Each structure stands twice: as C-alpha cells, then as structure tokens.
Amino acid sequence: MKSIIKYTTIFAIFGLVFTLLACEEDTLVTSPKGVLAEGVLSANTVDKLVIAAYQALGAHFFGNDQSFAGPSSNWVIDVRSDDAYKGGGGIADRTDIHQLETATFDPTNYAIAQKWRNPMFSIARCNLALREIGNLEDPTYQKSIRIAEMRLLRGHFHFDMKRNFENIPYLDENADPTTTSNVELSSTEVWDKIEEDFLFAYENLPPRHDEIGRVTRGAAAGYLAKLYTYTGEWDKVLQYSDAVIQLGQYELLDDFQQLSTVEFENGPESVWTIQFSTANIF
Numbered sequence: 001m002k003s004i005i006k007y008t009t010i011f012a013i014f015g016l017v018f019t020l021l022a023c024e025e026d027t028l029v030t031s032p033k034g035v036l037a038e039g040v041l042s043a044n045t046v047d048k049l050v051i052a053a054y055q056a057l058g059a060h061f062f063g064n065d066q067s068f069a070g071p072s073s074n075w076v077i078d079v080r081s082d083d084a085y086k087g088g089g090g091i092a093d094r095t096d097i098h099q100l101e102t103a104t105f106d107p108t109n110y111a112i113a114q115k116w117r118n119p120m121f122s123i124a125r126c127n128l129a130l131r132e133i134g135n136l137e138d139p140t141y142q143k144s145i146r147i148a149e150m151r152l153l154r155g156h157f158h159f160d161m162k163r164n165f166e167n168i169p170y171l172d173e174n175a176d177p178t179t180t181s182n183v184e185l186s187s188t189e190v191w192d193k194i195e196e197d198f199l200f201a202y203e204n205l206p207p208r209h210d211e212i213g214r215v216t217r218g219a220a221a222g223y224l225a226k227l228y229t230y231t232g233e234w235d236k237v238l239q240y241s242d243a244v245i246q247l248g249q250y251e252l253l254d255d256f257q258q259l260s261t262v263e264f265e266n267g268p269e270s271v272w273t274i275q276f277s278t279a280n281i282f
Helices: 002-022 024-028 043-058 064-069 097-100 110-135 144-163 188-202 219-232 235-248 254-261
Strands: none
Touching: 043 110, 043 144, 064 110, 097 110, 110 144, 144 188, 144 219, 188 219, 219 235
C-alpha cells in the first residue's frame, strides 16, 4: 500500500509539472498590456507619434520636478560652470543641484539621474515614430521628411547625452534598450552614429516647413557644425556653418534685446527654436 501511494504521489507531481509546462505558453507568458500595437496605425496617428517626439524636448514626462531637474536645456549642468548659479533658500534647497555646483555629487544625485533618464525616454519616442513610419503604407505621407525629422531629434538627444556623460549607448529603432551597453561602442563610433543621423536629416529636410517648430535643413547644418567642433574637424565646421548662411534665411536682429521679446519670437535669428504652449490639450 505504501508503494502504491508513493508512486501515485510521484506521478501526481510529474503530472503537475507537465501541466505547468504545457500551460506556460498560454498562462505564464503574456503580452504586455497597454502597449501600442505597432504596424496598424494610420498616417494621422503616426504623425501624432512624431509630435510626441517633439513634445519630449520639454522633458516633461511625469511631472514638473522631473523636467526641472533633467531639462532639455543644460542649465542644470551649467551650474557646474560660471554661467548659472544655484540660488534658493540654502544648501538644503535642491541639494542635488548644490552638489553639482560644488563638485560633490555621487551616483545617487537626482538631477544627474533625471538628465540621463529624460533623453532616454525621448529617444524611445523617436524610435517608436521611426518604426511606425516605416510600417506605414500610405503614398501620400511624407515619409522621407518625417524620418529625417525623427533622426535629427534622435541625434539631438544622443548628442546631449554624449557631451554630458561621455559613455552612452546608441539606440536606433531596432536596438534592444535592455541589452545595449553604454560601452559596446567606442567614443568615435558613437559620434559617427550621431553624425549619420544629422547627415541624413541635412540631406532630406526642407529649408522651411509650413508649421513653425519642425526641424529644417538649417537646423541640421547647424548641428553638424556643432558636432564637428567636438570631434575637432574644423574644415567641416566651416563647411556646415557656411551652409547655414548660404540658405539666406537667417540674419542678426538690430537689437540683441529683441531676442527676448514676443514680437521677435521665431525671428530671423532662430535656426531652430523649441516651441512651448500653455494650452490645455486634454
């Protein structure tokens, strides 16, 4: 009787294991919920993904504090130099920024974490838009221009990370962000990838758009000139600086103070200006 019970128990255990293995595909492995189904979107919806990538320039993903500590501009990082100063009510008021100013920060610094995280989210938006543009079958959609816009923005976010953190991963639309390392490419190789994005944008973007705020050929040329100052390729700095001038659509304002007035917003000095709105879009 004991043997029968013992063997029955063993078979029961094996049966349970077999049942668990058999149902693994259906029960234990599930598709993520609330994730955009790729490859089924219309041109109108795809362009909203493009606009979402532009919205990432505000670094406003989850709340005011994250965008304050990790903004699209570099004012937080500029606290480390002499062109920005941390004020407030004392050292305890934004300790993370005080640490940047006094060079006493460590890996737990909040501002640094947000400055790394926000461009990563922004790159993800660019890559999602790029994948969906590639999936779209609509001959009326301006694919090459929209791809160029997203590649310039993707280059912009990688550029911002590169000059702040040096060792960064380069993430294109086919990369797996969970496995891509920040040391698998050399510094030169990362610069080359960013350059490829900017060059594609320069070759495919128009000089102007009907909608203010979209990146243009002038913005791509300006960014190439900026990139080559970091890589020390001075002939190319001159080449693409001249390319901006030769477009013939930019000039200096008569009065420097006009730059900060509403009247001259998006004026002739603006090669590319990030647009913000106070409108409630929800």
